[in-house]
Amino acid sequence: MFPPSPGAAPGLRGLFAGRRPSTRTAGFLAAGAGAAVLVVLLLTRGGAETTAPGTAAPPAPSAAPAEPTAIPQPPTEAEPEGGGVLQPGDSGPAVSELQDRLSRIPNVYTERGADGQYDDVLTEAVARFQLWYGIRGDEEGVYGDDTRRDLESRT
8 A cells, every 4th residue: 555645634543543344334224224214214114116117107096985884684574572582481483483483493493383372282282392402591481582593494
């Protein structure tokens, strides 16, 4: 190397004279980290919006998205009054349907014909069905939602 000329600017060694090496290293690391953050920001912001030359950018949505429409539900059978629960003392077409469904399950309700009366025989048949098929959630002998769901799935 050439000897330093008088009056010339000091070399790199002269610039960092008196500083510890850790300060110099920390400065380079900080500058590198800042540059890396800047590159990441530029790439993530500009990358998604740029398009190839000669192509049009997709149009921005001009209106708010439409509100979701209600999904049509299949028609359901009319439930009897009382929230769909049938119990001893009830009568009517819903009780007749219960009698008909229970008579399709072997050895649960052996009575012939549906008279539409929720009597003791029907109460015992409902309780038997609940016991044999492990139905819980309804009172014993009462045709509630859990018993209805299970019986309708079997008949």
